[in-house]
Amino acid sequence: MNKKEKKTFDKGLYKGASISVKALDTIIIAGLLILASIIVLSALQA
Amino acid sequence: MNRFNFKNFFGGLKTADKEEKKKFIGEFLINNSLYIFLVLAIIAIEIISPMFLSMPSVVNILSLSAANMPIALGIAGAIVLTGTDLSAGRIVGLVACVSASLLQANGYPNKMFPDLPTLPIFTVLLAAMAIGAVVGLVNGFCTAKFKLHPFIVTLSTQLIVYGILLMYLMIGNNNGQSISGLDTAYSGFINGSILSLGGTPIPNFVWYSIVIIFIMWFIWNKTTFGKNMFAVGSNPDAANVSGVNVNRTIISVFILAGIMYGLTGFIECARIGSNTAATGLNYELDAIAACVIGGVSFVGGIGKIRGVIMGVVLLRIIFVGLTFLGIDSNMQYVIKGLIILIACAIDMRKYLVRK
Numbered sequence: 001m002n003k004k005e006k007k008t009f010d011k012g013l014y015k016g017a018s019i020s021v022k023a024l025d026t027i028i029i030a031g032l033l034i035l036a037s038i039i040v041l042s043a044l045q046a
Numbered sequence: 047m048n049r050f051n052f053k054n055f056f057g058g059l060k061t062a063d064k065e066e067k068k069k070f071i072g073e074f075l076i077n078n079s080l081y082i083f084l085v086l087a088i089i090a091i092e093i094i095s096p097m098f099l100s101m102p103s104v105v106n107i108l109s110l111s112a113a114n115m116p117i118a119l120g121i122a123g124a125i126v127l128t129g130t131d132l133s134a135g136r137i138v139g140l141v142a143c144v145s146a147s148l149l150q151a152n153g154y155p156n157k158m159f160p161d162l163p164t165l166p167i168f169t170v171l172l173a174a175m176a177i178g179a180v181v182g183l184v185n186g187f188c189t190a191k192f193k194l195h196p197f198i199v200t201l202s203t204q205l206i207v208y209g210i211l212l213m214y215l216m217i218g219n220n221n222g223q224s225i226s227g228l229d230t231a232y233s234g235f236i237n238g239s240i241l242s243l244g245g246t247p248i249p250n251f252v253w254y255s256i257v258i259i260f261i262m263w264f265i266w267n268k269t270t271f272g273k274n275m276f277a278v279g280s281n282p283d284a285a286n287v288s289g290v291n292v293n294r295t296i297i298s299v300f301i302l303a304g305i306m307y308g309l310t311g312f313i314e315c316a317r318i319g320s321n322t323a324a325t326g327l328n329y330e331l332d333a334i335a336a337c338v339i340g341g342v343s344f345v346g347g348i349g350k351i352r353g354v355i356m357g358v359v360l361l362r363i364i365f366v367g368l369t370f371l372g373i374d375s376n377m378q379y380v381i382k383g384l385i386i387l388i389a390c391a392i393d394m395r396k397y398l399v400r401k
Contacts, residue, residue, distance in 0.1 A: 012343070012345035012397075013128055013344035013346075014345065014394055019398075020398075021399060024395040028388055028395065029079075031384055031388040031391065032080070032388060035381065035384045035385070035388070038377065038380065039368070039371075042373040046371060046374070
């Protein structure tokens with residue numbers, strides 16, 4: 001499987017969306033890091 | 047999102063060589079990254095604030111999860127059909143206010159309908175389910191017959207229901223105020239307790255939610271309607287060719303979802319005690335988030351009751367935990383949004399890898 005190759009969704013709520021597995025991996029990892037940072041910073045501030 | 051499955055995980059590891067093992071673990075970690083993150087967050091919160099998983103707090107988490115369970119189970123059906131339901135929260139609000147107005151204590155000074163005696167609880171329960179079912183019927187009919195996307199249909203009904211709710215609150219002596227002074231029999235029916243956990247009473251509505259879970263599990267897994275729902279969600283054209291009545295299935299799923307919102311409204315009414323136009327606001331967003339975390343896929347035709355339960359409980363634990371840490375409630379919206387985004391990205395990734 002080529003992770004960089006864009007694939008298009010042909011069904012469901014994502015129908016028409018075109019994205020690669022690599023891009024999704026980046027979104028997931030970056031999202032989790034942002035989430036962790038927000039929780040830690042907010043907890044320290046509280 | 048994939049559930050953590052020890053059997054698949056260790057079974058897969060045994061049969062793979064070194065390179066495959068590395069890839070397998072990587073895939074496993076990224077597919078379950080949100081679960082791992084949430085569990086780590088729960089452990090960290092417990093270390094920082096040891097009262098977090100104390101018995102009263104656990105019962106509180108259990109109660110809040112139970113109160114939100116029927117709405118999540120209802121929305122999950124709509125998501126299985128590749129749709130969603132934005133009207134859920136407002137239906138909960140309308141049902142809660144109607145239930146409150148019909149079950150106010152006799153002699154309460156600000157009674158909405160002073161001449162109306164307090165109705166039997168089961169009559170109001172049926173009325174609550176009927177209100178939800180009617181709105182569900184409208185949602186389902188417009189989605190099935192006019193081939194409109196549920197997003198548009200339920201956005202419209204959300205506004206219509208909210209308008210009706212605001213007008214309803216102006217009826218009688220109420221003049222737009224909150225509705226409180228509920229009959230003690232009704233409050234006791236929902237908030238009373240027959241069992242305690244470590245000295246903390248478990249409210250009755252937790253048991254009602256468990257009954258609702260069993261009923262929904264039965265409908266989803268053991269009935270023709272449940273199987274048709276997954277078939278239509280997975281591929282409506284194939285389901286149609288196979289002899290499934292697609293329109294009837296879609297309408298039935300939305301009616302069932304409406305009944306679930308009605309039950310949520312009936313429970314919320316007594317749980318909150320004082321109902322306003324804001325009751326039920328954004329409940330659908332929490333429910334959608336719980337479903338996506340629990341593995342109900344927006345791609346359609348994928349989802350399990352146990353996933354929905356896990357999603358609701360995990361989301362509730364994390365938000366009670368954030369409150370324990372003293373995190374600003376406004377920031378909790380940001381966190382909730384991010385969790386939905388990550389859960390959707392994982393859901394999309396899984397579909398692409400399979401494809």
